[in-house]
Amino acid sequence: MMALSRADTSVLGRWWWSVDRWTLAALFALVGFGYVMVLAAAPAVAERIGAASRNVFFFRQVFYLLAAVFVIITVSLFSPKGVRRLALLGCAGALALTAATLVIGPEIKGARRWLNLPLLGSLQPSEFLKPCFAVVAAWMIAEAKTAERRGWIGWVLALGLYGMIAVLLKQQPDIGMLMVITATFLAIIFVSGINVVIVSIIGAAAAGVAVLAYFMFPHVQSRVARFLNPGVGDNYQVDVALEAFGAGGLMGVGPGEGRVKNVLPDAHADFVFAVLGEEFGLIICLLVLGLFAFVVLRGLVRLLGEADLFVILAATGLLTQFGLQAFVNMASSLHLIPTKGMTLPFVSYGGSSVIAIAIGMGFLLALTRKRMLGRPEEGS
Template identity: 30%
Template sequence: MLNAILNNTKGDRWIWLIVIVLSLISLLAVYSSTGTIAYQHGTGAESFLMKHLAMVVAGIALMYISHKLDYRYYAGISKILMAITIPLLLYTLLFGNNLNDASRWIAIPGTGLTFQTSDLAKLALITYLARTLSRKQENIKDVKNSFIPIMGSVCVVFILIALANLSTALMLFGVSILLLIIGRISIKQISIVCVAGAVLLAGVMLLGPRRATYISRINAFMHPEKVDADKSYQSDHAKIAIATGGVLGKGPGNSTERNYLPHPYSDFIYATIIEEYGLIGGFVIVCIYLFLLYRCIKIVTKAPKAFGALLAAGLSFSLTIQAFGNMAVAVGLGPVTGIPLPFVSMGGTSILFTSIAFGIILSVSKDIEEPKKVVVGEIREVAVA
């Protein structure tokens, strides 16, 4: 059975290896960092580990399924996703589960699970932009038929996410701009999108429902000496975890700051990893994501179709920017946000959407491998003849 699965597993082998390595790191880190929350719930850390393991296994299964599907089908799926995403984002803002004055989650009926609609929105917007940019290449400078639909989709998704989750919205907006650049949108039009985004950002920062939270976090980051200790509590303990970890770390399961950090298993899991595995462990994580970006760039440059190249570029940029955003916050290079470390942080449906993104990238890489096999087969047939 294992051989059958391996024989049917296509795409970039290095990306498959990266996913397996990140999964193992995630299981170790989550098991170590959930002791406090397990105690608060009156259970053992093993129960959280098993739930996380189930999500990781489900994620890899979804990755396998999505990589088997020809990536060209995602062009049509993107229209359906966008039609679903925007109403879901509106519904989340109005009726979603509220936590820390932010409505980011909606419940999945009958399952007891919740998911962040922004995770679906990332997948929907990137696939939609890749489809639109690839199909409008011949008249890419047409304002009415090309530019306005692209700008409208980016700005609408940005504002709907930003009202509850500014950090995710900014990262998605940045990925969208990168796709516009790759898709040969003119500098003038890209500048217009950036100006529109800046206006929307100013509106969210000054008039949005979470304006006080955003301003407080920026002040705590820019002027930590002038704010109350509770405002910089999370970043202070993340820095303590990193400082006490040293070069080699305290060893697996020996973190102490996991007892003080509010989310050592998700938002600040990178700080927990450095505390236990030292700077060496933190450096290994950085290298893994850099290598992932390198492999994805190779896929982008070799993709035979514009849609595949744009799709792989958008999804890979999204994953790596999110990863480095999470790590930057943990080491004090950015204000506190609620961004998880892709495929490492404990999560529910976020792991599933990340897995689908990996699967789509693998589907694009599979399309690169198959033409090579056809060419080799044709050469052999000619040689035999």
Template identity: 30%
Template sequence: MERRGEFDNTILLLAVVLTCLGVVMVYSSSSIMADRRYADGFYFLKRQGVYAILGFALMAAAMHVNYQVLRRLAVPFLFGCVLLLGAVFLPGLGLSAGGASRWIRLAGISIQPSELAKLGLILYMAHSLAKKKGKIKSLTWGFLPYMLVLALLLFFLLLQPDLGAAITLGCVAMVMLFVAGTRLVYFLSAMILTTPFLYFLVMNVDYRRRRIFAFLNPWDDPTNTGFQIIQSWIAFGTGGPFGNGLGEGRQKLFYLPEAHTDFIFSVIGEELGFAGVFVITAMFLLLVLRGIRAAQAAPDDFGKYLAFGISLLIGLEAFVNFAVVMGMLPTKGLALPFLSYGGTSLVTTLLAVGVLLSVSRQAKGDGI
């Protein structure tokens, strides 16, 4: 008999609070820029609000659907993601910006397929890992097939190019395989084989190489390659313990590039201070821990891998964003889940949380 318990209300509350805070901070960080660019200070606020409503609707639908239904969609969904990744290069359908082709436009709506591909890979791997069980230690059946699927996705991502999404997908896949029991020697071999290729991708591309040098010493070029991280440091530094107050930040006034997207956490640091940074970091940590607990309590392997993969993705993206804006990792465009402006990212994240809540509803034992 199907078990129907209570949802993990902590995960639900954290997702709602973070999303609502994100809508507020998107407005705070973008209103002046939106007024100058679009003659409408509410431009990004209105759009992010619509994305949030759509995301909440999908989350509500997903959390009330038995996650086992998703097993039948795992392969078709991944196949659809591959088609969308290829569609970004089609004239008239794909959109380019800043030298990258990462979006498609359907019915007047821009979609970033790489965000869907992250969820697609997790869903596929959860389904496949649960089905293989004892074969996971086999090189032929338990490692190489996933490397081939991953290589196909990375091929399209590197063509766009989107190295950040490619690395994220690679890390998620490897950790899920490790948790499933794949032999350590396979990981070490893969790392040895891919390290020269990764070095080539970074050091032979001018803007990526300059980002590495800027990360090592941003003060060598403070008005160009080091400008973004220096402005981010200034934002955190001027925020102090409790911040300058919501809406009172100065770095967003055309000093801090991408203030409402990749560097929104810097605006939070300036306006809400260390207290705000600490609370948001703690909220992400708690959400990931509750997600892992839901994975441990799931009644079947598919649910365990699915919940763990979603929790891992949210935690990894948050950690990388935190590290980038604080200068602990080289600058790379990667949205902060729930908080950064972006429709596909927010909607996909909330959909994933809905799936995670569905798993938590079926938890074994006394609940979580």
């Protein structure tokens, strides 16, 4: 741990004694698991698909995770005002780039979600919409709730922004991303103290949209059908993942000894939890699950003493999307819900996802820092 005196008034010193170090430690532990899992799964996947180097995914992920640590620390230095500004800029940029995927993005498996950029490779802009939208929507709704006059403007702006994002994600299509952003928005609306009748109406509308998506998108219908009736269609990946968990048992078969990474196409990404279960066993899986639960629950507990409505709403949205994404990935691997291509935060391979999650957790740490009354905000 860092040896900084409480008398240190530098930016780093004030940050160290005000940031939630327990949450920071839990996030860094997840990053550590990310290094272990990319070393365990990525070389086998690279070899199977005929990549130029067996270690190509490993070296990329090492860079992504190092960048994620830097992003978490840097963003957590911001004041709430700085967080709002950064989120607004990030949301505008991500929105423009997400729209660009529909025009110049390559079509992969029937979807246009990525941009091929020089030097950076493949970028999924919608990943960056998640944390930035959570903060911007919370800002608009907080302003609407505290405004003495024309508070409805904040609601109109928040709903309009959500509507724009929903249309773009539907066009890609990326229903999983839309589901996470919708859940984030609903959580913010609920915590803001809106009338329970309106919450019920919004919830019913969201359920109706989910049913509509089932009938509109064949891939959604196929996944739900295969979940409800495993005998229908191809359940190869889920079946192999469940076999991996069974083979791993309590203690696992040992690092590098698993076979699931040799046969699953997305063993280093969407099904990395199955690799973890096979090679390290139930105990380590529960430890990883506990780390995710700790980050979410500790964040919510810290909000109990918070008076700033914007901080409460933004942190709630960020924690909702972080916990939901982890749940969807792990539950999909265990066949508890229909399969959805969603990464396990910091543990799965992926550049856009890792950096976007790091931005979100940096926002969370920045917003939940202890601030002394009467002291100007850093970076304001």
